[in-house]
Amino acid sequence: MKNAVNAMPVYAPVAHDEVMEAIGHKIQDHALHRGSHPALISDHGIVSWQTLMNRVNRIANRLREAGLQQGDSVAALSENSAEYVALYLGTLTAGGCMVPLSGMASAESLALMLKDCEAQFLFVSRKNRDLLIAFRPQLELLPDERIIALGEQGEGIGQGLSDWLGHGPGDPRPAEVSLDDPFNIIYSSGTTGTPKGILHDYRFRQRQIMRLSRFGLDGDAINLVSTPLYSNTTLVSVLPTLFYGGTLVIMAKFDAHRFLELAEKHRVTHAMLVPVQYQRVLADPDFDRFDLSSFKVKLCTSAPLRGDVIADAMARWPGNIREVYGLTEGGISTSLDCAAHPDKWDSVGLPTEGAEVRVIGENGKELPPGETGELVGRAISMMRGYINRPEQTREMLWTSPEGDVFYRSGDMGRIDEEGFVYILDRRKDMIISGGFNIYAVDLEKVLLAHPAVADAAVIGIPSEHWGETPLGLIVRRAGHDETESEILEWANGQLGKAQRLASIELREELPRSTIGKVLKRELRGPYWNKAAQ
Template structure:
């Protein structure tokens, strides 16, 4: 838990960085998406065209430009062209429903929308009914005639681009959390630039970063900006497939990657993994969801290179890292606070807990140089996430319950909203899930709180069995309950074939709980 270091990084706009790469490494590959690639000089020219076309279309500094689509070279041109025009890019989740996307578009007030037709007819119909001017891309990652013609409006412009400022809104990312209505997270250009200059990830001009998470995700944007800032190459997948990922990593000698835990599981389980050459991999990162201990051990045994697990928020403020190879006895944790980051716990009343208290649980709160400006048009949400110290400095509340050990390593126990309160006792799902994970027949387990007439709510385990293994739910419940405290005991174990997840692989406990509480509400409503 270190003190936050002041940020002294010189502000260099991203379009200026790309312009410099276009001179110094003109023929070097900037981006590759599936079978298409573009060098820095060509990419710079197209980015400038996009920026001028926007300006001629009436998009100015601070205006919002939305993109709905899968990774493509056109998507990347529009993302950085928006920033070069001093507008704010809004990458929207292509996996969301048309109605949810319509809500986000109305909320951000986008003047211009770039649309990938591969997102489907329902989204296309919604977009055409909206207020924003729509420019469609081609199918299967192609530029498409409509986009190419629109971009050509910015050709042969003798005018310079507006000078970007650190306080310019860089992007609005809509939260993909498992509860509530998505909120628009605003990041500033200066923060993103400082984030891209962050040390410790080993990016250089020879880096080849393979990314397979969606374009709207911070899991993709953050390492992409770090690679770009250092003049490396980014290889992006339109859609994740474990076999295709392995083929790309081997063929292009990928040096860096960022994946979510479920992707690591699928890659390691793929029949081609053993024969795939990942020897060029220098740094592999995991984020987006907690990773279980068994998977970390598997990565250490089979995945080459440095491996880092990151814990944080898209909103910023919290940043913890665990290097399992350096700390094999801490695999149950998410590591320690990153350099320049302050992380601590607060109690239920919001009071800061004294440092050094072991096994005392509280909500994780933190502050770092890499924090959002706030939520777009949501002062209520700003007030909910912000925690102020005596000097009036803003920190972010995570909503996660955790505890520190004697060495300052943080273990996550549950979401604050997911804590099971049974008979007045707080029960943390992570404690019970860790016990279940030790059973040889359990592949994965999720513990949720379900209604109880006697206790208010009680813990229920939803379990996936390992392939070919038969589990007796009652026997498993008795086995687990023999290893926990009396107030932690499971009321039941249910076997499942799968567990619901978000597009980024995060377990949706809200979806798991809903049927049980809906039935309880319906029963209570009956006369």
């Protein structure tokens, strides 16, 4: 790619480092040896591996014919679909670097991202037509012929994908790539300026694919995909399934009841879900009527899965749960085997093979087991850096006394005597009230234990006396009419004096990202903006 990444990767040594199996080469075998096996299942039907590979190769060949050079960025703005998966694989097969973009981002941010990664092509679904129209004038260097509709009709976007492909050849010509070549750029979430572009190379992805295959994400997997493809959460399970020739069942948009219908119908074996999805699926009134006996492993990431939710899922939902904690940047990597460690469900597990996690204090010094500080880690998968942001890349690094480089997570946590890692809060979300550190997760656990509380978030709001003070925002469970003051009195009776909530407010729902994270910055904004006036 044309972007110079001003921070070189740091890797823990592993024996299989030099093995190279590019996904563009690997998947060609699936068309030959399991051509009739389902590769993709969606509301539009079943796509076999032979059909998928023909589409993938046509996309790859057309991209190169249209001017794609090795390492060039190809961006996509779309909901999940079979065409999107084909485009992703086609870009990699052509030697390009895939840049999946979020439809939740603003038009201004999307324009900045596309300039930042120097996208040479942009594929947009019809659903995102209005977004494209809003930022199209800012893409002076991207000609119309390189903006393609990811679908059959352009409808103001440009030429449709099928028309753009024409009758081009579908013969396999996968690009020769190295472990150091760019694989994808994932943009971090952000509401101001340009989100940081996280560059993964083939080494990062290959190591991750091999590690996740140990959870059974292989050629026999039937993986139900319900989180968006622009999220690393999704790619963690999607890429190994495709690499080994399994089957993806694709949801364009998550719906708990529809998830259960698809899981039963297609005998799904695996799924990557975020915590709020577990809660919604388990809360479906028809949950116990569905046959979910085909499940082998369910994965969870993006935020810690509460112990009570794990208990409910382990009791009612066949198959194990493997909770995965990590950063899109890499470095931090832990996993919790819920079946093997029922006494550790409040943790995010142990460091994975080749990973190391430590805790540091405000002064950057390492803290002993049991003490709370910022989690830092190094692992076999670590990003190349933030593109065009060498200073922000350097700010993320922490060097141990032994001279090893770790990534700072921004998460506050601790490690117990047995090595299990516990997350307490995002560092930026920690509440400092009267000089005491208050971790929202401790207060949220108490609120969620109240029978009237269905969902909860705790944020710090301005306080003249304490600097800031904790406010509880709750969603009341259906059928309950307890007041805010009643719930506040109950919760503060369970909390320590320094932790007590100043007040509680009822909400209809809590704002969440598309991968289920509560948007605390959005919740805090009105209170701090008012205080600044």
